[in-house]
Amino acid sequence: MADKGGVQSVERIFALIERLAAHPAGASLQRLAQETKLAKSTVHRLLASLVALGYAMQDGETGRYRLTLKMFELSSGIVNSxxxxxxxxxxxxxxxxxxxxxxxxxxxxxxxxxxxxxxxxxxxxxxxxxxxxxxxxxxxxxxxxxxxxxxxxxxxxxxxxxxxxxxxxxxxxxxxxxxxxxxxxxxxxxxxxxxxxxxxxxxxxxxxxxxxxxxxxxxxxxxxxxxxxxxxxxxxxxxxxxxxxxxxxxxxxxxx
CATH class of the missing domain: 3.30.450.40 (GAF domain)
Structure with missing residues (x-):
């Protein structure tokens, strides 16, 4: 059961990352919850993890979330190779x-x-x-x-x-x-x-x-x-x- 829960968490975090990538200018918590079909509380928790790790940030004025360049740094190593x-x-x-x-x-x-x-x-x-x-x-x-x-x-x-x-x-x-x-x-x-x-x-x-x-x-x-x-x-x-x-x-x- 623990393994199944871990896989589900990974699937959810990557679903959220993909939706964030589709909104370069940022997206609200409500919109991300709608597009991922996840509860707002779940999305908020996952976003908090991404922000803490430096992969996402929240705009202080609009409240919208977007990916940071740290995500690009991961992929750029592959592309540049x-x-x-x-x-x-x-x-x-x-x-x-x-x-x-x-x-x-x-x-x-x-x-x-x-x-x-x-x-x-x-x-x-x-x-x-x-x-x-x-x-x-x-x-x-x-x-x-x-x-x-x-x-x-x-x-x-x-x-x-x-x-x-x-x-x-x-x-x-x-x-x-x-x-x-x-x-x-x-x-x-x-x-x-x-x-x-x-x-x-x-x-x-x-x-x-x-x-x-x-x-x-x-x-x-x-x-x-x-x-x-x-x-x-x-x-x-x-x-x-x-x-x-x-x-x-x-x-x-x-x-x-």
Missing amino acids: MDIMGVAKAHLERLAQRTGEAVHLVIRDGQDIVYIYKTENGPMRMSSRVGLRSPLYCTGVGKAILATLPPEKVADIWARSHPQKLTDRTVTDLAQLQAQLEGVRVNGYAVDDEENELGVRCVAVAIPGADGRADTAFSISGLTPYMTPERLRRIAAMALDARTDILADLGLLRQN
Whole structure:
């Protein structure tokens, strides 16, 4: 029974941490209790522990709770250990400067992608953020990664993704997605045409490993009116050049 209670406490604390992460500006005790479906007294006790350990803080004026940078310090050690991060960062920053758009680097986690790096060089700011999780099937980076996988693996990921329409352009049919992925393989890049967020288009390129499969990808995102088909093609060419440079630095550049 003691072990079961311990597991339950761990599950609750991580559920609370995930909800706090979803509210970077902070959330009230009542809201956190509603979203975690836990009693306010339980949430208050767990928050007190997080605050005491330095992983959360309470705003003295608003009373809202939010995570501290101590939580980021834990994850940053993992992210910084990834070769892809150290190698790609300079190339992606240069790409952002050349295009004047937001550039993201993501890593696959199951049926989702997680944003691990973001750089912006233009006046507009995207709503995306490091740590954000999105489905593979409706994002440009996700489709770029899926295109490096065999159809049966794509079908397995699809079955576990519970696809739904995030916008009226979101693909929710596996056959249609597989057809899109064929186009990605031919062109070398994927396009998210307002499928994940209305008003935003992006070009995405996967960074394959030695076996040709990818767990990471990067994208260049901009507002739809400025991401015309012609400009998308120009940006895609720049993205593919950047991918070549990244693969060369990683020692993974394959000779055709």
